[in-house]
Amino acid sequence: MVSNEDIIRLQLVNGLGRKTITKILRYIENRKIKFNNFPDIVKLLKDMGVKRLKIDMEKIERDALEIFECCKKNKIKIIGIYDERYPKRLKTIEDKPLILYVDGDQDLLNQENSIAIVGSRNPSQEGYEVSSIFAERLTEEQCCIVSGFASGCDESAHNGCLQARGKTIAVIPSGHLHVIKNNKALYNMIIINGGAIVSELPPNAKTEKHAFIDRNRIVAALSDGIIVIEGGQRGGTSHTVKFANAYNKPVAYTTSFSFAKQTSIFSNNVEIIDSFEKLVNFKKKSCKKNLDKVAVQ
Numbered sequence: 001m002v003s004n005e006d007i008i009r010l011q012l013v014n015g016l017g018r019k020t021i022t023k024i025l026r027y028i029e030n031r032k033i034k035f036n037n038f039p040d041i042v043k044l045l046k047d048m049g050v051k052r053l054k055i056d057m058e059k060i061e062r063d064a065l066e067i068f069e070c071c072k073k074n075k076i077k078i079i080g081i082y083d084e085r086y087p088k089r090l091k092t093i094e095d096k097p098l099i100l101y102v103d104g105d106q107d108l109l110n111q112e113n114s115i116a117i118v119g120s121r122n123p124s125q126e127g128y129e130v131s132s133i134f135a136e137r138l139t140e141e142q143c144c145i146v147s148g149f150a151s152g153c154d155e156s157a158h159n160g161c162l163q164a165r166g167k168t169i170a171v172i173p174s175g176h177l178h179v180i181k182n183n184k185a186l187y188n189m190i191i192i193n194g195g196a197i198v199s200e201l202p203p204n205a206k207t208e209k210h211a212f213i214d215r216n217r218i219v220a221a222l223s224d225g226i227i228v229i230e231g232g233q234r235g236g237t238s239h240t241v242k243f244a245n246a247y248n249k250p251v252a253y254t255t256s257f258s259f260a261k262q263t264s265i266f267s268n269n270v271e272i273i274d275s276f277e278k279l280v281n282f283k284k285k286s287c288k289k290n291l292d293k294v295a296v297q
Contacts, residue, residue, distance in 0.1 A: 074177070
């Protein structure tokens, strides 16, 4: 079993991506190989014939130490794929995060009754209000609200949950320190109210283009069901829906969502939520489906 620290070091190797590292870890697991230090792992990579690697041991160790110290200073927890506290929902997806960085209550990541609310960064006034109201109502139903900490519908969902004194999970596309600069007030309120801010990137990492799609797969995977407020055929909302469909998670839409020209990504039977009664029923159906899945496993 490879330690969290050495997984982070592997992620710092120029030329190694998440999927390749996952294959390497499986190789190590299957052969029950044990290591005394990271140089032993590097030797294995060379023995395996992994190509296109640029390994600067001094830089890797320097960057890793910076990550470890940054996490310690900012009280950000590191959760690795082999940890018992690693989210059960994420274990079920193929492209799972290898490392999670968590500020706040890490136990929330395994809490039952988690519903994601997602939508446009530039919603209509109706969409913005519906996102907040639905989050508040679901919180009253003992739900944890999951969203992506973006402006618009995500921000409104987090705020609606906080209005009802609930706990919300924000999955972010960068390191924690860079997100704090953009919306420090919301960040602090989530933490103060017992929520969690989650990223698969180290605290000092900036947002990269691919990170938004990566973030959306985690939003979908951490949730029992997904509610779309407003969004389009392109952009973050569409990716979240595609991941939800791939993970067999229930998806519902609100009356503020426009279905014009959306058939390519919303081809399943469309469930519309236009009342609190339907909202609560969607929550019950989604969470029961997840419990049934866990029971089978």
